[in-house]
Amino acid sequence: MYSKLVQRCFDDCxxxxxxxxxxxxxxxxxxxxxxxxLKGSERLGQRFQEQNAAMMQGQMPGR
Amino acid sequence: xxxxxxxxxxxxxxxxxxxAETEVEMVSDMFNRLVQSCTKKCIPTDxxxxxxxxxxxxxxxxxxxKFFEVNVKVSExxxxxxxxxxxxxxxxx
Numbered sequence: 001m002y003s004k005l006v007q008r009c010f011d012d013c014x015x016x017x018x019x020x021x022x023x024x025x026x027x028x029x030x031x032x033x034x035x036x037x038l039k040g041s042e043r044l045g046q047r048f049q050e051q052n053a054a055m056m057q058g059q060m061p062g063r
Numbered sequence: 064x065x066x067x068x069x070x071x072x073x074x075x076x077x078x079x080x081x082x083a084e085t086e087v088e089m090v091s092d093m094f095n096r097l098v099q100s101c102t103k104k105c106i107p108t109d110x111x112x113x114x115x116x117x118x119x120x121x122x123x124x125x126x127x128x129k130f131f132e133v134n135v136k137v138s139e140x141x142x143x144x145x146x147x148x149x150x151x152x153x154x155x156x
Contacts, residue, residue, distance in 0.1 A: 004099070012108040035113030040106055040123055041098045043115065047127035048094055055131065 001041075009033035093134070101126035 013029035014022065022030070074082070105122035106115075115123070 001095070008102075013110065029110045032110040032113040036106060036110060036115060036119075037102060039113075039115050040102050040119070043120060043123050044098050044101055044127060045094070047124055048097060051127055051131045052090065055135075 005034060005037055008037065097127065097130050101130065 009030045013026050013033055016023075016026070101123055105119050105126055107119075
């Protein structure tokens with residue numbers, strides 16, 4: 001998950017290779033990207049659990 | 064008392080553990096795919112803020128629902144086809 005996040009935020013935020021290190025705009029983008037991705041996957045985790053539980057209940061009613 | 068009822072062989076605990084492991088692996092693989100697809104589809108790549116906004120949140124919620132629905136549809140269809148093949152056996156596999 002960590003490496004995926006690095007790849008995602010790198011791909012989305014860093015496109016300019018005229019300098020060697022991240023400039024502040026890129027750095028800000030990376031920070032927001034990580035923030036947003038973590039919040040998003042937390043939310044997805046909650047919904048996933050709900051749906052998964054509902055599906056299991058549908059499969060074996062009364063258990 | 065299960066021996067009274069013709070005792071279907073109980074899966075050994077090792078088998079149960081293996082089955083549970085496979086299950087956990089499948090579910091977590093599915094979850095990883097879901098995160099990948101839904102974040103890609105719902106979260107624009109300009110990252111103007113670090114929080115999820117309303118639209119993104121709603122999109123993620125719906126994305127999970129649809130992902131599950133697709134999952135069910137595909138599994139139904141594949142089961143149907145497997146059953147069709149099993150029914151038509153002997154007619155040139």
